[in-house]
Amino acid sequence: MLLLLLGIVLLHIAALVLLFVSTIVNTWVETSGSSAGLWLNCSTTNGGSHCDPANTSEWIQAVQATMILSVIFSVISLFLFFCQLFTLQKGGRFFFTGIFQILASLFVMSGATIYTVKNADWVPESASYGYAYILAWVAFPLALISGCIYVILRKRE
Helix, strand or coil: CHHHHHHHHHHHHHHHHHHHHHHHCCCCEECCCEEECCCEEEEEECCEEEEEECCCCHHHHHHHHHHHHHHHHHHHHHHHHHHHHHHCCCCCECHHHHHHHHHHHHHHHHHHHHHHHHHCCCCCCCCEECHHHHHHHHHHHHHHHHHHHHHHCECCC
16 A cells, blocks of 8 residues: 555656646747747847747736646645545545646646647747647646546555
């Protein structure tokens, strides 16, 4: 049981780290001389780099909000897990922990989906998705799986 709990916590922490990195880093879209993210658009010219604030349209603000909410809900879920681990009755399930983690996964999925759909409007054809975008999509199934495991998991003594 201890190894199972350790594995679930490691899975949760891995998803949380991916969510943090994908939210903070500004490499959601890359071209040969520039990168764009949720917060900044950076370009490299003549050996120097220049960063401007990201677009302020509604869809990028929606992506920012959903990514921040996914991080917050995942942190709350980890906190709830440790609280429930010590206070839950024997045989009880980690429902609240699982619900918050599943909500975190739905938020990251929503943010990445909005970015995917709206990205085609302003990004040139030569651009490719950056690693922060990919990390967001990798964090989605990890958070969803850990949330489902929390809902199924029963506390043993």
